[in-house]
Amino acid sequence: MNIRKNALAALTGMAVGLGMTVGAMAASWDMPTPYPDKTFHTQNIAIFAEDVAKATGGEVTIKIHSAGSLFKHPEIKNAVRGGQVPIGEFFVSLLSNEQAVFGADSQPFLATNYDEAKKLWDAQRPIITTLLDKEGLMPLFSVPWPPQGLYTKKAINTVDDLKGIKFRAYNATLELFANKIGAAPTQVEVPDIPQAFATSQVEAMITSPSTGANSKAWDFVTHYTDIQAWLPKNIVVVSKKAFRKLDEKTQQAILTAAKAAEDRGWEMSKKETSEQTAILKENGIIVVTPSAELMAGLKEIGASMLESWKKDAGLEGAELLKAYGVK
Ligand code: PCA
Numbered sequence: 001m002n003i004r005k006n007a008l009a010a011l012t013g014m015a016v017g018l019g020m021t022v023g024a025m026a027a028s029w030d031m032p033t034p035y036p037d038k039t040f041h042t043q044n045i046a047i048f049a050e051d052v053a054k055a056t057g058g059e060v061t062i063k064i065h066s067a068g069s070l071f072k073h074p075e076i077k078n079a080v081r082g083g084q085v086p087i088g089e090f091f092v093s094l095l096s097n098e099q100a101v102f103g104a105d106s107q108p109f110l111a112t113n114y115d116e117a118k119k120l121w122d123a124q125r126p127i128i129t130t131l132l133d134k135e136g137l138m139p140l141f142s143v144p145w146p147p148q149g150l151y152t153k154k155a156i157n158t159v160d161d162l163k164g165i166k167f168r169a170y171n172a173t174l175e176l177f178a179n180k181i182g183a184a185p186t187q188v189e190v191p192d193i194p195q196a197f198a199t200s201q202v203e204a205m206i207t208s209p210s211t212g213a214n215s216k217a218w219d220f221v222t223h224y225t226d227i228q229a230w231l232p233k234n235i236v237v238v239s240k241k242a243f244r245k246l247d248e249k250t251q252q253a254i255l256t257a258a259k260a261a262e263d264r265g266w267e268m269s270k271k272e273t274s275e276q277t278a279i280l281k282e283n284g285i286i287v288v289t290p291s292a293e294l295m296a297g298l299k300e301i302g303a304s305m306l307e308s309w310k311k312d313a314g315l316e317g318a319e320l321l322k323a324y325g326v327k
Helices: 003-017 040-055 073-081 092-097 100-106 114-133 172-180 190-198 209-214 240-244 248-282 292-324
Strands: 027-032 060-065 087-091 137-144 149-152 166-169 184-187 204-207 223-225 233-239 286-288
Touching: 040 060, 040 137, 040 233, 040 248, 060 248, 073 087, 073 092, 073 137, 073 233, 087 092, 092 100, 092 172, 092 233, 100 114, 100 172, 100 292, 114 137, 114 233, 114 248, 114 292, 137 240, 137 248, 149 209, 166 172, 166 190, 172 184, 172 204, 172 292, 190 209, 204 209, 209 248, 233 240, 233 248, 248 286
Parallel strands: 027 060, 027 087, 166 184, 166 204, 223 286
Antiparallel strands: 087 233, 137 233, 149 204, 149 223
């Protein structure tokens, strides 16, 4: 035996001694996520991680790095794609700069309740799966945020009331929407919202009751206008390379846990809508039903955005809208 063979024999002996079989070493997965721990998405992922550990008998353990602590939100997708981490979560519509079809769920007033959001996801899933597959990624599950509403420092009765307001945005579509209503958008990640308001970098935002309540919006705005403009989604993706390293039983266990996480996540999201809106109220925010005039103005802008999105989204966009049932 030469030295190398000796070393290998020793290592194999060690592995066997530790109760492992070579080739089936336990995988420990670092998972970057963009949102804080108290976010229902993060909590859902924590249950997913527990389920995976249990179902795989500890073969796969997932360590969550929340609130952009391991990778900043805009870098998470490429971190999984590049193999720096095997799994990660991000906001689906952030990828609309690569392909417009990823931005469907953030088109204003295209899908405005959970039934429509579900139908849209059913239409979007096969298209997204194909596109991500080309990049070596596989979607595991996707969960919507509650319907998006308008947070401001005064009552908003018409689109004109929003003119010139410094507006927080979280993706390119919302930035465009803000521009179209005459506001001045700035991109701000969720963990930075309180600071952005405190320093007057922004003075209004569109987001869910969850993110509003989690950010203690009552510290910096007075009105929440319940415009239910769209239900954007987060997605959890795994690197196909990392997934393929697992034996079939382990793979199946992860897919089963992912399916459960998707179902549970949608239910959590629905529950959040009323619970977190109540928390906004309890903390003194004036929760307003939007005026017909405001809604008409916003919907008109949404309709024009959808027309240009159709052009950008090309064949995939047409396929998606057809499956969704909109021409
Ligand atoms: N919260 C996230 C995305 C949508 C939402 O409700 C945010 O505000 O960035």
